[in-house]
Amino acid sequence: MFQTRRLLAVACRHALPRHTLHHRSLPPSFLLPRAFTSTSHLRAPPSSTDVKNKDIPYDTITLISVTGENLGPHSLKKALAQLDSSREDLVLVSTTQNPPVCKVVDRVAEREKARVARLAKKEAKLRAAEGAESDESQEGPKPPKKLRADVLKEFEIGSTIADHDLEIKLKKVRQNLEKGYRVKITIVNRLGPADKGNVKGKQLLERVERELADTAPILGDVVAEGKRIFVTFGKRA
Numbered sequence: 001m002f003q004t005r006r007l008l009a010v011a012c013r014h015a016l017p018r019h020t021l022h023h024r025s026l027p028p029s030f031l032l033p034r035a036f037t038s039t040s041h042l043r044a045p046p047s048s049t050d051v052k053n054k055d056i057p058y059d060t061i062t063l064i065s066v067t068g069e070n071l072g073p074h075s076l077k078k079a080l081a082q083l084d085s086s087r088e089d090l091v092l093v094s095t096t097q098n099p100p101v102c103k104v105v106d107r108v109a110e111r112e113k114a115r116v117a118r119l120a121k122k123e124a125k126l127r128a129a130e131g132a133e134s135d136e137s138q139e140g141p142k143p144p145k146k147l148r149a150d151v152l153k154e155f156e157i158g159s160t161i162a163d164h165d166l167e168i169k170l171k172k173v174r175q176n177l178e179k180g181y182r183v184k185i186t187i188v189n190r191l192g193p194a195d196k197g198n199v200k201g202k203q204l205l206e207r208v209e210r211e212l213a214d215t216a217p218i219l220g221d222v223v224a225e226g227k228r229i230f231v232t233f234g235k236r237a
Contacts, residue, residue, distance in 0.1 A: 051092040053080060056102060064093070064103040073099055152232075153183045157208070159200040160190040166204075170211050173233070177216040182234035189227040201229050 051057070056076055063074040066088065079090055079102065087108045094101040153176045157169060173183050187205055189198045208231070209218065216233045223230040 052089050052105075053083075056090065056092050056100075058092075058100050060099045061092075061102040062097060062099050064101060066104040066106050066109075076102075079104075151181050153181045154186070155183060156186045156188060157204065158188050158190045159195065159198070159204055161204075166207075170208065174212065174215050177212070177233060177235070180235065182219065182232060183216075184230065184232045187229040187231075192227070198224070198227065198229065201227075205229055205231060 059076055060073055061076055061079060063071040063079050065071055083090060083104065087106060089105045089107060090102050091105050092100060093103050153173075155169060155173055157166065161169070173185065176183050185208060187201045187208075189195055189201045191200055195201070205222065212233055216235050219232045219234045219236070
């Protein structure tokens, strides 16, 4: 038994590297669990499209013109010297070939393409919305809109109004009547007790009625309440 154990110990000593027999000599990554080992140094290389102009890390490149023509191998320095820096960039597009491929990109043309694409997308949305509206119209009639005859416009006229101001106000009243609205006019007695029975207001009412006779008749009754006279004009149904 003792001999067997001794043989096993010798075999293990020769089968394993010396540093694995003593944990103090093992590297930290060997001792730590896999979850605790650092991988911060294992970062993916940046995308080739992120690299352009002087940041391209190659002395010789395969140059593609702005129109897509393959101009063959060029030195990076020469390719950059030929650029129109006011509107062009040299962009690294592929690193799988030898030499790597770089293309001349027109910034102004690219912006114009993006603008046209945005407009096309917007127009497509508008056409889709119009199509949805036409589909809804085919489903059935929409509820009728509120008629103008159901809308009441109101004006107030003082019994002491000047002739010029009255003409302006009656012009606005006539415009609303011609559009089909009903108009309620309130005549207010500005004279107070000096005009007993609101005589001035009644005279003004007669004048308003004459002025609007050719546009619309009075609807309903004339109502007098204290210092106020209410009258409504509009086209009869």
